Amino acid sequence: MEAIDRGARRFIWCRGQAAWLLGPPAGQWLEDLRGAVAAGQRGLARHVSRQLAEDCAVMLALTLCYRRPVPEANMRGAWALEQVADHPVGRECWELIRAPQELVADEALVERCAELQRRASEVVGTVPNALTPEGYFPAMGLAREWLALVNAVGEEKGFLPDEWSRGSDANG
Amino acid sequence: MTTAEAGRIQTLEQRVKDFHGVDLAEVLDVIEYLRDGEDSILVGGSLAYGLGNHESDLDVVVAGPATGESSSRMPLEHFIESLRVDVWRLHQDEIDELFERAERGLASDAPLLGAFGHVHEQADLKLLHRVAYGVVIDGPALMPTATGDYGDVARRLLVREYAERMRHALYVAQLALAARRPQAAAMNARFGVEDALQALIAGRGLPFSDNKWLQLRLERDVPDLRDVYRPFAVLPDGLKLTAEFVAAAIAAVEALTGLELGLDALAADASWERGDLRLHRAGALRVLLSEGQDVAFELDAAEADAWESLGEEERWACAGRTDAESRLLFGLYAQGVAGLVWLRGLPACEFESNEEG
Numbered sequence: 001m002e003a004i005d006r007g008a009r010r011f012i013w014c015r016g017q018a019a020w021l022l023g024p025p026a027g028q029w030l031e032d033l034r035g036a037v038a039a040g041q042r043g044l045a046r047h048v049s050r051q052l053a054e055d056c057a058v059m060l061a062l063t064l065c066y067r068r069p070v071p072e073a074n075m076r077g078a079w080a081l082e083q084v085a086d087h088p089v090g091r092e093c094w095e096l097i098r099a100p101q102e103l104v105a106d107e108a109l110v111e112r113c114a115e116l117q118r119r120a121s122e123v124v125g126t127v128p129n130a131l132t133p134e135g136y137f138p139a140m141g142l143a144r145e146w147l148a149l150v151n152a153v154g155e156e157k158g159f160l161p162d163e164w165s166r167g168s169d170a171n172g
Numbered sequence: 173m174t175t176a177e178a179g180r181i182q183t184l185e186q187r188v189k190d191f192h193g194v195d196l197a198e199v200l201d202v203i204e205y206l207r208d209g210e211d212s213i214l215v216g217g218s219l220a221y222g223l224g225n226h227e228s229d230l231d232v233v234v235a236g237p238a239t240g241e242s243s244s245r246m247p248l249e250h251f252i253e254s255l256r257v258d259v260w261r262l263h264q265d266e267i268d269e270l271f272e273r274a275e276r277g278l279a280s281d282a283p284l285l286g287a288f289g290h291v292h293e294q295a296d297l298k299l300l301h302r303v304a305y306g307v308v309i310d311g312p313a314l315m316p317t318a319t320g321d322y323g324d325v326a327r328r329l330l331v332r333e334y335a336e337r338m339r340h341a342l343y344v345a346q347l348a349l350a351a352r353r354p355q356a357a358a359m360n361a362r363f364g365v366e367d368a369l370q371a372l373i374a375g376r377g378l379p380f381s382d383n384k385w386l387q388l389r390l391e392r393d394v395p396d397l398r399d400v401y402r403p404f405a406v407l408p409d410g411l412k413l414t415a416e417f418v419a420a421a422i423a424a425v426e427a428l429t430g431l432e433l434g435l436d437a438l439a440a441d442a443s444w445e446r447g448d449l450r451l452h453r454a455g456a457l458r459v460l461l462s463e464g465q466d467v468a469f470e471l472d473a474a475e476a477d478a479w480e481s482l483g484e485e486e487r488w489a490c491a492g493r494t495d496a497e498s499r500l501l502f503g504l505y506a507q508g509v510a511g512l513v514w515l516r517g518l519p520a521c522e523f524e525s526n527e528e529g
Binding site for chain 1: 224225226227228229249251256340341344348353355356359360363383384385386387388390391405406407409465466467505506507508509
């Protein structure tokens, strides 16, 4: 048994937020990237690799530094990068967010982004991809478990996106 | 059905067939259980707008005046071969309420920013555009019962939303630069240029396609704006280059829109929001506490003085703040505990004046 050396509320909120970012959003970005590379859509590939990198930076900031809250969309990438600047994955995130010209829509970029996601999942844990037939129901099951956990520590807002939980009594 | 409508269905059908080997008839079969009476079946999203690739899903809205209980905001997922079909089932009243809300928002001076979804959650914006620009693959076309033309409302809403995002991003870019935070400054300057381009593209009547398709749109549909984006595609590294990058972004967007977007001009319409932040003292310790966010910040004496000089209001105008106050408030905003809000919206007529001229 390992005691968690921070408040239960903060620990569960941060880990839940990170897990949810690793689930559908990161899965969607990788799916988009593979499609972009296959179709030779360079602009799409550059955009989604930068989005994936921002999500990974936020995941790392949440799970390594346990900082809350996450700032609004305009600031969250920079907020995360400032916290993980010295982490090797943090530096890779910044390079992908910068999107230098040499980033082209090729298999090397897919592998680079998949590796980034793998390294993030080593810290955050694994989350089924809700965008696949085999991952859909496991992801929903996991979402329910996280929702129960955040409710157990008295969090009013869980990790589900607002548009998914609007009107839900369970998630405010 | 007009020839143009038949052509759009045929094009969509061919794209779905090419990418996934699936016929639209198979899609209709699979989602038939969600349909009541003469419900309309609309397809929106990238495939319907001539974008997309073999990984793209199909976004379907099942709607009509006889539609039963609506589905949740979360789409109902279906899989046909490699094609994922996301379906939203909505009574037409719900769609018309959304368009009415959009019309009310457009008629108001209040800011719209984020009212129909922010950058990570754009469900309402996407739904408005699926209804307005989607391809009706079966059933009658949906006709508005309470508002003007769906396409016109959706277009104007998107222009305004992105114009307000542009204003917000460029203001944050300048504040971040003043606070010597180059990454935040550069990222927001690029957001600002992208948001301005999205607003201009929407103003020309192209349906909403998310920022991920922006570069393809620029290459293919609006080549006259393509070169505007190029200098901002790659972020600079370091404070000096970032300062030049931010200045160039503001100049480029000002040239496109005719708006004044410098720090002082934007500050006149912006305010800081306190949230639940309260300063507490215990001996020499000065702590700014947000109980709701479960977070506290230890302030030095100068920061505590700056906080106290702000007074007890819930909001503080951005204009007229001292450097110490602005630095503290931006720092709190960058940590997610203070808000940055706008006193008025940015009507499309202001934003589009230069484009139309």
